[in-house]
Amino acid sequence: MKIWLNGGLRDVDSARVSVFDHGLTVGDGIFETVKSVEGRPFALTRHLARLTRSARGLGLPEPDLDEVRRACAAVLEANPLPLGRLRITYTGGLSPLGSDRGDQGTTLIVALGEATRRPDSTAVITVPWTRNERGALTGLKTTSYAENVVALARAREQGASEALFANTVGQLCEGTGSNVFVVLGGEILTPPVASGCLDGITRALAVEWTGAREMDLPLDVLERADEIFLTSTLRDVQGVHRVDGRQLPGAPGPMTTKAMRTFDERAADDLDP
Helix, strand or coil: CCCEEEEEEEEEHHCCCCEEEEHHHHEEEEEEEEEEEEEEEEEHHHHHHHHHHHHHHHHHCCCCCHHHHHHHHHHHCCCCEEEEEEEEEEECCEECCCCCCCCCCEEEEEEEEEEECCCEEEEEEEEEEEECCCCCCCCCCCCHHHHHHHHHHHHHHHHEEEEEECCCEEEEEEECCCCCEEEECCCCCCCCCCHHCCHHHHHHHHHHHCCCCCCCCCCCCHHHCCCCEEECCCCEEEEEEEEECCCCCCCCCHHHHHHHHCCCHHHHHCCCC
16 A cells, blocks of 8 residues: 655655654644545535635635646556545645644645445434534634544444434534435435534535535434435435434335435536536
């Protein structure tokens, strides 16, 4: 396995960052996960645009997107996989201990892992913790992910693959690594970005391609939705057959199935929509 680190490809055994890297010591970093299909990245332009937005929001220097593209191409060429998880990580770099940043430049890492196609439906749970829709990191895809690690571990303990959060005012927000959609009265709805959710790349494409509507939704909409589905880079569109103790027989339902088919067809037509 070859990994890109700060300007070139390295073997796994020699790809090392400092123990004083700010991404490690205080989570001062951002990242993107990009799906690759037969060595080609999906929606890379959108992912790089969000990487830049996250850098601005965190106060990091904007990444050199030409270098990031070269790094992605080099890693994909060096590690041929039919379906992959391409991870771009960009941190504050070598810094003193504490929250202040250093002045020795940022760290760029691009790595690739093998992925498999997800099942057509999955189980999810809700968790008692909330997303802060007014926080400093809201809407940024940062490496400060421990909150998601804790919630996802709770989901795994209960036989689910995802945990869903409300925000601080009790509205449905998002999952640890996914966006959530519901079907009510024949209409596809999803929380707006103002709810505190990440503006997911797959979410945006699903809204565009299915005609879904953004709407503030109470968390208890999960108790009465006709259908529920998740979107994310590696899930694409995935139905939900259980939320906590509630079963949704026949999942994925007809509108979710149509959304899955539409997404697959449109994504196959254009790898960089």
